[in-house]
Amino acid sequence: MALLVVAAVAFDSIKTPHGEAENILGGAATYFSVTASWFAPVRVVAVVGDDFGEEQLRVFQDRGIDTAGLVRAPGKTFRWSGEYSGDMNEARTLETHLNVFQQFSPTLPDSYLDTEFVFLGNIDPVLQLHVRRQLPKARLAALDSMNYWIKGKPEELSQALAEVDILVINETEARMISGVSNLKKAAEVIRKMGPRTLVIKRGEHGAMLFSEGGIFSAPAFPLDQVHDPTGAGDSFAGGFMGHLAKAGELSDAQLRRAVIYGSVMASFAVEEFGLRRLLRLTPQEIEARYRDFKKLTHFDA
Amino acid sequence: MALLVVAAVAFDSIKTPHGEAENILGGAATYFSVTASWFAPVRVVAVVGDDFGEEQLRVFQDRGIDTAGLVRAPGKTFRWSGEYSGDMNEARTLETHLNVFQQFSPTLPDSYLDTEFVFLGNIDPVLQLHVRRQLPKARLAALDSMNYWIKGKPEELSQALAEVDILVINETEARMISGVSNLKKAAEVIRKMGPRTLVIKRGEHGAMLFSEGGIFSAPAFPLDQVHDPTGAGDSFAGGFMGHLAKAGELSDAQLRRAVIYGSVMASFAVEEFGLRRLLRLTPQEIEARYRDFKKLTHFDA
Numbered sequence: 001m002a003l004l005v006v007a008a009v010a011f012d013s014i015k016t017p018h019g020e021a022e023n024i025l026g027g028a029a030t031y032f033s034v035t036a037s038w039f040a041p042v043r044v045v046a047v048v049g050d051d052f053g054e055e056q057l058r059v060f061q062d063r064g065i066d067t068a069g070l071v072r073a074p075g076k077t078f079r080w081s082g083e084y085s086g087d088m089n090e091a092r093t094l095e096t097h098l099n100v101f102q103q104f105s106p107t108l109p110d111s112y113l114d115t116e117f118v119f120l121g122n123i124d125p126v127l128q129l130h131v132r133r134q135l136p137k138a139r140l141a142a143l144d145s146m147n148y149w150i151k152g153k154p155e156e157l158s159q160a161l162a163e164v165d166i167l168v169i170n171e172t173e174a175r176m177i178s179g180v181s182n183l184k185k186a187a188e189v190i191r192k193m194g195p196r197t198l199v200i201k202r203g204e205h206g207a208m209l210f211s212e213g214g215i216f217s218a219p220a221f222p223l224d225q226v227h228d229p230t231g232a233g234d235s236f237a238g239g240f241m242g243h244l245a246k247a248g249e250l251s252d253a254q255l256r257r258a259v260i261y262g263s264v265m266a267s268f269a270v271e272e273f274g275l276r277r278l279l280r281l282t283p284q285e286i287e288a289r290y291r292d293f294k295k296l297t298h299f300d301a
Numbered sequence: 302m303a304l305l306v307v308a309a310v311a312f313d314s315i316k317t318p319h320g321e322a323e324n325i326l327g328g329a330a331t332y333f334s335v336t337a338s339w340f341a342p343v344r345v346v347a348v349v350g351d352d353f354g355e356e357q358l359r360v361f362q363d364r365g366i367d368t369a370g371l372v373r374a375p376g377k378t379f380r381w382s383g384e385y386s387g388d389m390n391e392a393r394t395l396e397t398h399l400n401v402f403q404q405f406s407p408t409l410p411d412s413y414l415d416t417e418f419v420f421l422g423n424i425d426p427v428l429q430l431h432v433r434r435q436l437p438k439a440r441l442a443a444l445d446s447m448n449y450w451i452k453g454k455p456e457e458l459s460q461a462l463a464e465v466d467i468l469v470i471n472e473t474e475a476r477m478i479s480g481v482s483n484l485k486k487a488a489e490v491i492r493k494m495g496p497r498t499l500v501i502k503r504g505e506h507g508a509m510l511f512s513e514g515g516i517f518s519a520p521a522f523p524l525d526q527v528h529d530p531t532g533a534g535d536s537f538a539g540g541f542m543g544h545l546a547k548a549g550e551l552s553d554a555q556l557r558r559a560v561i562y563g564s565v566m567a568s569f570a571v572e573e574f575g576l577r578r579l580l581r582l583t584p585q586e587i588e589a590r591y592r593d594f595k596k597l598t599h600f601d602a
Contacts, residue, residue: 087482181388184523205506206520217520217597219507222485256600294602296518299557301595 002066003245004112005032006045006131007121007144007234008101009052009070013081014273016088018227024274025056027078028121028144031231034278035238035265036119037063038286040245043112045069045131049077049100059275068109073100088229089203108134117245119237120164122146125156132163140250142166142241143195144233150176161194168199168237183208184215197255199240199262201233209259213252218259219296221267221289228273232266235278239265264289303367304546305413306333307346307432308422308445308535309402310353310371314382315574317389319528325575326357328379329422329445332532335579336539336566337420338364339587341546344413346370346432350378350401360576369410374401389530390504409435418546420538421465423447426457433464441551443467443542444496445534451477463495469538471502484509485516500541500560502534510560514553519560520598522568522590529574533567536579540566565590 010027014020029046036042043066048056052072060067076099082091105127113134118141120128125145132141141164149157150173157177161167167190171183177193178186187198187210197211202220209216240262247254264286271277311328315321330347337343344367349357353373361368377400383392406428416436421429421444433442442465450458451474458478462468468491472484478494479487488499488511498512503521510517541563548555565587572578 182524182526184525202506205503206518208520208523215523215597216600217507217523218600219509219518219520222509222516222518223483224485225483253601260600291602294600296516297598297600299517299519299561299595299598300554301592 001116001245001248002041002043002114003036003117003119003241004043004045004069004115004135005029005036005119005121006106006127007032007119007123008078009046009048010078010080011051012230012274013079014228014230015083016228017085018225019273021273023079025059026080026231026274028231028234030059030275031234031269031278032119032121032238032241033060033065034063034275035235035269036242036245037065038265038281038283039239039242039261040117042066043069043115045106045108045112047071047073047100047104047106049073049075052077059279063279066111068111069106071106073103075100082230084229087204088226091230106131113137116140117241118142119241120144120160121234121237122149125149125153125160128160129156129163132160140165140244142168142237144168144237145177146173147176158193164195166197166199167195168201168240170201170203170233174198174200199259201236203232207236207259207263209255211252211255213255216256216259218263218293221263221293221296223267223271226270229270230274232269235269236262236266239263260290260293261286264293302417302546302549303342303344303415304337304418304420304542305344305346305370305416305436306330306337306420306422307407307428308333308420308424309379310347310349311379311381312352313531313575314380315529315531316384317529318386319526320574322574324380326360327381327531327575329532329535331360331576332535332570332579333420333422333539333542334361334366335364335576336536336570337543337546338366339566339582339584340540340543340562341418343367344370344416346407346409346413348372348374348401348405348407350374350376353378360580364580367412369412370407372407374404376401383531385530388505389527392531407432414438417441418542419443420542421445421461422535422538423450426450426454426461429461430457430464433461441466441545443469443538445469445538446478447474448477459494465496467498467500468496469500469502469541471504471534475499475501498556500563502537504533508537508560508564510556512553512556514556517557517560519564519594522564522594522597524568524572527571530571531575533570536570537563537567540564561591561594562587565594
């Protein structure tokens with residue numbers, strides 16, 4: 001099944017204790033698309049500027065990603081620069097330039113209108129709803145958000161939440177949206193706001209799934225070294241949604257497998273700078289790490 | 302198999318956002334003994350003062366715990382007072398009075414000398430080694446420690462570590478002992494210091510096991526409310542060691558099950574103040590929560 005993502009394409013400048021990179025291709029739409037492309041056909045909706053050239057376009061095309069919804073606007077592409085230090089759990093944002101992203105209001109190409117699986121990445125909830133409503137055939141819509149929108153546009157976010165099936169956010173954001181510190185209670189509050197399924201990303205502490213099937217808790221994959229955490233959350237979402245679109249089925253068993261595939265892809269994402277590791281994966285490596293997760297968590301009943 | 306624990310018996314005064322309690326029976330030896338007593342015969346080694354009466358002794362005896370190694374000394378029992386706020390991940394210690402614990406140097410009763418499973422709780426590493434060496438028949442010795450000893454007596458701690466099989470500590474302590482921030486690498490360093498098996502307690506984020514069988518990662522049990530985190534780590538250790546003593550076998554499969562039993566017991570410990578929940582458990586409740594852990598973590602291969 002085709003999987004549509006709307007989010008930002010960006011040029012990132014990143015500094016971590018293990019190195020740095022300037023103006024490399026990034027953004028949630030990019031990490032999500034590349035990751036999900038290992039599982040299902042991906043359709044991307046985003047805006048890029050004059051500085052987005054053939055080289056960048058090829059990254060999407062080489063992964064078979066449908067770029068009919070990639071709009072080119074005059075000006076520069078969204079730019080972000082950030083720095084990680086210490087345990088690298090959180091980036092310190094140095095600069096954000098929205099650039100062409102400021103006037104972004106996507107109208108989907110006709111070829112996208114039959115999409116059944118949708119991921120509304122972390123953008124203005126007004127735009128998320130605008131995209132959601134252009135896709136009446138969507139069987140599954142998931143949404144990501146962040147503190148900026150939770151604080152700045154709570155009503156618009158509530159409206160968007162009311163029209164999605166799954167919310168994928170991090171721990172701090174789950175507490176912020178619900179106003180509740182205990183995660184189990186926070187999940188109950190959020191699941192009454194619209195999304196019947198909630199995925200909470202906890203970085204190095206793994207991920208939790210709250211759904212009709214109860215609670216599922218998965219660890220993060222223990223790595224010798226995290227080189228660059230940029231895009232880990234978006235890669236998680238890409239693996240999670242990618243697996244669901246591939247399975248075409250929304251049972252509890254598939255949701256749980258999707259959380260593991262999300263964790264698998266996030267673990268690859270951070271092993272090298274930018275998209276590097278995600279681009280040179282093999283299906284065999286993905287399946288091997290899935291099996292490693294099984295070994296990591298297995299115990300006898 | 303009998304399981305011996307040496308650690309502190311204390312009177313605790315605790316304040317959490319959900320209530321407070323004054324001078325209630327606590328201490329690592331107490332939490333460990335009571336918890337482990339649900340799995341195996343327990344022998345306790347500790348010192349108490351004049352203020353430790355029949356009422357406190359009965360707590361141990363009602364759980365069938367062997368108190369032949371509970372020494373009574375003139376003076377007051379160890380006292381600790383602490384406060385938890387916010388996410389309750391760490392206690393703020395208000396007062397510590399070592400009292401009779403200052404002159405503690407345990408000589409084990411003859412009836413203890415055939416002990417095969419030993420837990421050297423968080424006390425001076427010199428005492429840990431002193432106890433360890435009185436038990437030549439021990440098949441399995443585990444050790445806990447804390448920042449105070451890691452910083453204050455690193456050489457003595459190294460000596461103790463060289464003579465144990467398992468180290469059970471929390472995340473911060475693992476980083477401190479190894480001098481390495483990455484947990485996987487920290488585990489490699491620690492496993493070269495003596496203990497071939499390392500268990501890292503991560504509070505609300507679960508626990509990890511590093512051993513010959515590879516890495517095992519278990520989540521914490523999601524609870525609606527944590528009433529009092531006091532003794533959670535010691536209850537984890539009690540469930541972990543209790544299961545191993547009961548199983549009498551040290552395979553990877555049993556170590557993994559032990560981590561889950563540790564997590565089960567820690568989850569019960571925090572549900573009510575002090576020892577309350579741990580004292581009125583049933584074997585059925587313990588097994589039911591073990592099965593709940595299976596549901597919480599299961600996904601299809």
